[in-house]
Amino acid sequence: MSLENITFSKEERARYNRHMIIPDFGEEAQKKLKAAKVMIIGCGGLGSPALLYLTAAGVGTIGIIDFDDVDDSNLQRQVLFDVHEIGKPKVEAAKRRLEALNPHVRFNLYNAHLNSENALDIFKDYDVIADGTDNFPTRYLVNDACVLLNKPNVYASIFQFDGQVSVFNYVNAKGERGPNYRDLYPTPPPPGLVPSCAEGGVLGVLPGIIGSLQALEVIKVITGVGEPLSGRFYTFDALNFESQTFNIKRRDDNPVNGKNPTISKLIDYEQFCGMRAVEEKPIKEITAKELYDWQVAGKKFQLIDVREPGEYEIVEIGGELIPLATISDHADRISTDLDVVVHCKVGGRSGKAIRELEEKFGFKNLYNLKGGILAYIDQVKPELTKY
């Protein structure tokens, strides 16, 4: 990284003055920050404080990857966002907030799922990767991509009241490479032992603490100031307010960079972990009774029937027929303004249709008729033909 061409405007000098006057930091370290490109994986609880502090600190280029939209359940801990951003893509909402904080930083946005196909390409232009994701498949993906690309991975993770931080795959001034995530945890927990949704959750301030420590380590890795948390593993127990720093080492049997590596390219991490990287959001549902109430009240909505024509001939309840197999071809016939109820015989195909429409076209106004046309006949119109 050449610092010769890095200069600061009068405004930047004023902004970064409290950095530059630290004797062991100075203009040199600030120049390194400005020259640096940092990739933040995940724009949630950890990404929020990390992004705020790294932006404020004056990192020159920050990449942000997240596929999600801001949800009201995020605001308890994701301090980047406010109520006006609910429903908007996180990366765009983040950029608006961060640009207002520091206009001297350049942001590259990736509103996408990180996966084995795109990770190497996205990471290759960055100096430091900061992993703040929320699932095991992406943890191993980020780790392996960093090892294959020879980049430091500043790791932070949280669960309920516990936090963890380390710096993986860091090469020190002597050229010695530190351990990575697979040295610490060779394999993920089997899905049955991962706490379920109901048992999960996280105390809102915890990612604020741990994400700030992550930002601290990113700054140390970039600037070379201090001793990065390489070869060490920090844990924080918020309940008892106890922290520990353990020693960790590289292992000969590490499959990515041990003595006999068996992984030389990115693999299928969902298969490796036996779990999906992205938990599917539940599809919105409407009961037959609620649908009937809408009809009686004269509410304006659209009803789509995704069964086959032969089934439609037997019995129908006034829906527009678009069989499941052709749903994407006819997406233009589906309203984006009105509420749309989608049904089939018992609710399975209509669920698939809704998932497809949401994923491909971003529909947010679709409701699955619970129990399908059979439930509607049972509960509302028993005189119709059942099949």
Place this chain on the structure above:
Amino acid sequence: MATVIIPTPLRKFTNQTAKLQVAATTVEEVIHSITLDFPDLKKHLLDDQGKVRSFVNIFAGDDDIRDLQQEKTVVGESTVLSIVPAIAGGTSF
């Protein structure tokens, strides 16, 4: 008595106890003792072969027992054993 620090996700199996005092001379004996007292801990700590699971790290003092003598690592009166399982985030579980 060695001290064992139970991580918060596993405290529901130890009646919410964060620190256990165990009379034992090796890590193996410590694990045996706490899984006898709290049987639900066992499947979270040990695999079917009775080995410590690879997503559960046990540190004796500041060091990973894999860098010492694994389960045979000797524990003394003042040894603090920390059990630290992999965690991956709070939102998608």
